[in-house]
Amino acid sequence: MSLDLLSALGEMVSTESDLLDKHACDWSNVNRQRPRAVLRPRTVAEVSSALKLCHAHGIAVVPQGGLTGLAGGATPRAGQVVLSLERLKGIEEIDADSATMTVLAGTPLETAQKAAEGAGLYLALDIGSRGSCQIGGNVATNAGGNHVIRYGMARAQVLGLETVLADGTVLSSLTKVMKNNTGYDLNQLFIGSEGTLGIITRVVLRLYPRPRARRTALIATADYGATVRLLRRLQRELGDVSAFEAMWPDFYRYVTDHPSTGVKPMADTHPFYALSEFQGSEPDRDCTRLEECLARAIEAGDALDALLAQSEREARSFWTIREGAALDLLPYLINFDVSAPTAQLGALADRLKANLTARWPEGLFFVYGHIGDGNIHLSAWAGGAMDDVAHEMDEIVYGEVRRIGGSISAEHGIGTLKRAYLGHSRSAAEIEIMRRIKTALDPRGILNPGKVI
Ligand SMILES: Cc1cc2nc3c(=O)[nH]c(=O)nc-3n(C[C@H](O)[C@H](O)[C@H](O)COP(=O)(O)OP(=O)(O)OC[C@H]3O[C@@H](n4cnc5c(N)ncnc54)[C@H](O)[C@@H]3O)c2cc1C
Known part of the structure; x- marks a missing residue:
């Protein structure tokens, strides 16, 4: 591919060395590869003209959002061009009556959250990378996060979408309505497609009334089974559980012992931990209801101890533990993100830990995650360099997940890192239909080639 071809795109093209490194x-951080060039369009028309040109010349384009993806989906291969959405950003409209916001795809999630809040509304999508990830990336990966249990995944927050197809066609379906049964839902096709079917440029997001009260509790339980009973009790008796996270005891101990975390609000000697958040409308009444419910849970044996955050700051410190940034400081950490029905997750976690420990007795295998959504994360550290162990670890973990009919990717996507295992969770017929859709929308295969399928 000659760079001269791209020069027709003018100022949006850069081959500056630092920028190539950044992208x-x-x-x-697996398979780092500097792209041939970085395209940074400022308008949808520029995205369209960039794709038109790349399509005409068969130039492979890798869409990039905030680069917080964990599956290698935004990582280029040799000779490919990156199209970064970082300059295509901004809140275009907040429509309070329709409870929607229209944003450009490169808008950081946190910026959109704050804008919604400023208008007295609430954007339910929330993930740990909120400061860096972009709305377009969230939609392209169908991000999950902390509030799925109450509001659903990114898919459920999207009402309208504008996408630029591989040949530069702008497909605009920026509807603000929930009800639109007029044939195939094309928007849903692009959600979770990881940049392989089109480049998302604008999104209409659904907003909710801003919760007036938010309470966060850190709870110790006897085991996984008791934790699930606790979750169901909280949902039954309070009805407004907006987050429910489980932490296996070695995860809690490691993270709270680590100096970078700086808090240990509850002793690390309990068998299991949960973190739950409740959104309500009447702060005092909600607090009393929650306290009474937790007291009943302790009496019934569904919980051993509970701490209710007394301030937003304390609630944040509970979340710091769950976000487990201390784990990321371990070199060569391998992260898994799998799902299965909640009833099977405890046994799955036990088997994974037992099998991995049998193979790497000196390793560390931490389990935590969104068990109400049937999703656990496993952060595995075998001690050695990643390349030596990654394949063997994938075989062990994804083999177990396949055996129980679970999903090898609950929220992070397939990208390149899980591509070889797509058939563990999707049938041959499903993968064939995915291929046909890809060919129909991107016949020259220029959009994010080698990703997902
Ligand atoms: C600390 C941390 C916490 C995280 N927590 C969560 C979590 O709780 N839940 C969760 O689901 N994920 C989580 N993630 C993963 C990541 O943040 C999400 O996958 C996020 O949605 C990626 O957005 P991004 O803008 O960074 O996309 P990128 O990483 O830039 O790209 C991701 C994929 O989307 C494609 N893409 C990006 N933008 C577009 C676009 N505009 N049009 C078409 N394709 C595009 C790329 O080609 C790539 O395939 C976390 C990551 C970190 C680092």
Whole structure:
């Protein structure tokens, strides 16, 4: 591919060395590769003209958002061009009566959250990378996060979408309505497609009334089974559980012992931990209801101890533990993100830990995650360099997940890192239909080639 071809795109093209380095990899930091050039369009028309040109000349384009992806989906290969959405950003409209906001795809999630809040509304999508990830990336990966249990995944927050297809066609379906049964839902096709079917340029997001009260509790339980009973009790008796996270005891101990975390609000000797958040409308009444419910849970044996955060700051410190940034400081950490029905997750976690420990007795295998959504994360550290162990670890973990009919990717996507295992969770017929859709929308295969399928 000649760079001269791209020069027709003018100022949006850059081959500056620092920029090529910055765009060489997503957060997974595997298979770093400087792209041939970085395209940074400022308008949808520029995205369209860039794709038109790349399509005409068969130039492979890798869409990039905030580069917080964990599956290698935004990492280029040799000779490919990156199209970064970082300049295509901004809140275009907040429509309070329709409870929607229209944003450009490169808008950081946190910026959109704050804008909604400023208008007295609430954007339910929330993930740990909120400061860096972009709305377009969230939609392209169908991000999950902390509030899925109450509001659903990114898919459920999207009402309208504008996408630029591989040949530069702008497909605009920026509807603000929930009800639109007029044939196939094309928007849903692009959600979770990881940049392989089109480049998302604008999104209409659904907003909710801003919760007036938010309470966060850190709870110790006897085991996984008791934790699930606790979750169901909280949902039954309070009805407004907006987050429910489980932490296996070695995870809690490691993270709270680590100096970078700086808090240990509850002793690390309990068998299991949960973190739950409740959104309500009447702060005092909600607090009393929650306290009474937790007291009943302790009496019934569904919980051993509970701490209710007394301030937003304390609630944040509970979340710091769950976000487990201390784990990321371990070199060569391998992260898994799998799902299965909640009833099976405890046994799955036990088997994974037992099998991995049998193979790497000196390793550390931490389990935590969104068990109400049937999703656990496993952060595995075998001690050695990643390349030596990654494949063997994938085989062990994804083999177990396949055996129980679970999903090898609950929220982070397939990218390149899980591509070889797509058939563990999707049938041959499903993968064939995915291929046909890809060919129909991107016949020259220029959009994010080698990703997902
Ligand atoms: C600390 C941390 C916490 C995280 N927590 C969560 C979590 O709780 N839940 C969760 O689901 N994920 C989580 N993630 C993963 C990551 O943040 C999400 O996958 C996020 O949605 C990626 O957005 P991004 O803008 O960074 O996309 P990128 O990493 O830039 O790209 C991701 C994929 O989307 C494609 N893409 C990006 N923008 C567009 C676009 N505009 N049009 C078409 N394709 C595009 C890329 O080609 C790539 O395939 C976390 C990551 C980190 C680092």
